[in-house]
Amino acid sequence: MRTTDLSELAAFDAVARHRSFRRAGEERGVTASAISHAVSNLETRVGIRLLNRTTRSVSLTDAGGMLLAQLSPAFGKIGSALDALNQFRDTPFGKVRINAPNSVAPFVLGPVIGGLIARNPNLELEIVATDRLVDIVEEGFDAGIRLGESLRDGMTAVKINPRLRFAVVGSPAYFQRRPVPTSPADLQDHVCIRNMYPTSARYPWSFSRGGQEIDFEPTGPLALHDHELMIEAALAGIALAYVWEDRAQPLVDSGRLIRCLEHWIEPEDWLYLYYPTRKHMSAGLRAVIDAMRAGSPDRSR
Template sequence: MRATELAELAAFEAVARHRSFRRAGEERGVTASAVSHAVSSLEARVGIRLLNRTTRSVSPTDAGAMLLAQVSPAFGEIGSALDALNQYRDTPFGKVRINAPNSIAPFVFGPVMGRLIAANPKLELEIVATDRLVDIAAEGFDAGIRLGESLREGMTAVRIKPQLRFAVVGSPDYFERHPAPKVPADLKDHVCIRNIYPSGTAYSWEFSRAGKVVAFEPTGPLSLDDHELMVEAAKSGVALAYVWEDRARPHLQSGALVECLAPWCAPEDWLYLYYPARRHLSAGLRAVIEALRA
């Protein structure tokens, strides 16, 4: 098989797997138009349409689905074989793409990125930080980061550091005007920021103490999806914020913010790195996991 034919098959496999020319191009490091041209050349060469294309979606035809089922394992084996060459290198080689929530990515990767790249100079680490829900397999990520070990079927989870904690914070000026809450039920008498995902869905402020778990649903005038904005709003004295303690720590140390309900804000569940169980664990991803567990 000629190199151009193999490249066309690889482009088709990526598009059919991601159902997207753009995502396939990102994975392969080329433009979406280059991937589209490669797939069109393959279809012209075999004389069969392999993909259904609309302005909104891409999906394999029956012939394309059959071809995908046969070539995907082959490309997986090729990838594994190439990765096995890492045993003959001093350090891992290649790209590792990881998705992580924007709100916690700095605490996960900030302490390890420098020494990880220094120890593995041939490793290319790509981190996409977003709080939207991401299907890592569909979007071409090697792994993702999330709270808790509860994952959908077909994923492997590895516990990593750090263990994070939420805190309820407000400005000294706010607490001069409002008595600090003693228990979560007192929050109903306070102005509280609503925490939302990028989709607009709100999530509760959760507390626990002595085995008792309490959820509070804020109804304040502010709804934010960014913890930095929540910290700034709390510093302005307009409301209380429920944020990662590490986000607020510099302002707690400077006195710009004051924490309340500390006995109710127990450490969160552990963070986990997760990846498709069927996917070959590359030497690069293994190096990332080792760094995040250390």
């Protein structure tokens, strides 16, 4: 088989999995038009339409579905064969695509990126940070990072560091107008930002102490899903914010924000790096996992 044939098959495989020329192009590192051209060449060569295209969607024909069923295992074996060559290299080689929540990526991935690349100069790390809940298989990621509560079935999950924690913060100017709360019940008398997911679903401010658990639902005038905006609103003295501790700590240390209710907030559920159970784990992904598990106090999972 010619190299161009294999490239065209790989382009078709990407489009068929993503149901999108744009996403396929992003995965392959080329333009959507290049992917479209490759698939059209393949269809011309085999003399059969493999994809149904409209301005809004892409779907498989019966012939395309049959070809994809045969190609997917084959490309999996090719990937495994190429990855096996890592045993003859000093370090892993190739691209690893990781999806992580935008709000936690700096604290989870930021501290390990430098050392990971330095130890593995042939590793290409591609990180997409978004708080949107992503299907890592459909969107071509090797792995994702999420709290345990949002993991899907069919995924292998590996516990990673750090274990994150929330903090309630407000500006000195805000607390000149209102007393610092000492218990979650005091928040009823405060202006509090409502936390949202990108879907607009809201989540409560969660507190726990001495076996007592309290979920507080803010009713303030401001609802946000971006922690950076929450911090800016808190700095402006508009309201109290419930944000990741690591994001707020430098501002607390500098005196620009004041933290409260610290003894009422416990660490969140563990973060996990997860990947499809049936997918071969590359040496590059294993290097990422090892870096993110380093120093974990609990290696039971």
